[in-house]
Amino acid sequence: MEILLDNKNGRVWDVSQIVSDATWTTKRIGAASSFEFTMIKGGIYQDPSFVINNGDVIRVRDGDWNIFYGYVFEINESRDESVKVKCYDQIRYLMSNDTYVFKGIKASDVVRRIADDFGLKTGTLQDTGYVIPVMIEDNKKLLDTIWKALDLTLIHSGQNFIFFDDFGKLMVRRLSELKVNIGIGDESLMTDFEYTRSIDTDTYTKIKIVQNNKKTGKRDVYIAQDSANSARWGQLQLYQVADEKQNAAQINQLLSQLAQLKNRETRSLSLTAIGVPGIRAGSFIPVVIEELGLSQYFCVDECSHSFEGAVHTMKLKLVVV
Structure with a gap:
């Protein structure tokens, strides 16, 4: 694995040989990816011109794989010979709060506008299609x-x-x-697993959407309910208030979409396995575990790669989407 440190002063240092261990962590939702590593003082550390500061650029590659590009956010030194460094990618800069009012905009354009406003680099922003009528985010x-x-x-x-x-x-x-074409499971990379089926967090057997009707002064009610699953799991209700501008067809479409997404068990699978550089949060990977009767694709919700010497392992938290 190649680890390069760019001081932003025209000098790039290859610190690969003085890194004793490293961890690359990605999460699908709500967090920047991080790269944490430990350097041993010595070698280039003895060069008086070598320095590492917050804000420096870290680039990590493993063979032909681009692993991580980000910025130093924390340096921890002590009396021993180790220096611990924590880095984040660009998404760390999206942890700030601001206020936005969007009208008639797609999610892909939301990303483009925020990135432009904060000077962040973008790559492929696929057209997300659906036009959001109004979205007001105040100090979010x-x-x-x-x-x-x-x-x-x-x-x-x-x-x-x-x-x-x-x-x-x-x-x-x-x-x-x-999709990643590298299967994980029986006789393929996996060393251990933990499988959970739940109706405790995001399962609903009844979807209820109400809308204020100014003409009648009452609320129109729209309901979708699965009687079979209600009998099995009990009545688990998701309640939402529809925007006044939505018509009945739009509300019924939303009702149908929510029923399809929410009226099912949530299933999560955690694996430990031999590391594969191309797998990260958001990857869609095939899993085969005969003991559980599983042979299907899962989405990687969280992924942590550990590098120590020549040993590369990973821990995956997978979900069905």
Whole structure:
């Protein structure tokens, strides 16, 4: 693995040989990816011109794979011979709060506008299709604003998009296009697993949407309910208030989409495996575990790669989407 440090002063240092261990962590929603590593004082550390500061650029490659491009945010030194460094990608700069008012805009354009406003680099921003009528985010975290736009797109159109930083460029890609052809499971990379099926967090057997009707002075009620699952799991209700500008057809479409997304068990699978550089949060990977009767694609929700010497392992938290 190659780890380069750019001091932004015209000098680039190859610190690969003095890094004793490193961890690369990605999460699909709500966080920047991080790269944390430990350097041993010595070698180039003895060069009086070598320095590492917050804001320096870190570039990490593994063979032909681009792993991480980000910035130093924390340096921890002590009396021993080690220096611990924590870095984040561009998404870290989206943890700031701001106010935005959007009208008639797509989620992909939300990303483009925020990136432009904050001087962030973008790569492929695929057209997300669904036009959000109105979205007002007052003093909200920028990353939350982006994910709200993507969630609205999923709910109203059924299209699932992933937002991430790909080696220094912000991307919006369809989940279906992020398939990895490397299978994990029985006799393939996996060393252990933990499988959970739940109706505790995001499962609803009844969807209820109400809308204020100014003409009648009452609320119109729209309901979708699965009687079979209600009998099995009990009545788990999701309640929402529709925008007054939505018509009945739009509300019924939303009702149908929510019923399709929410009326099911949530399933999560955690794996430990031999590391594969191309797998990160947002990847769509095939998993085969005969003991669980599983042979299907899962989405990587969280991924942590650990590098120590020549040993590369990874921990994956997977979800069904």
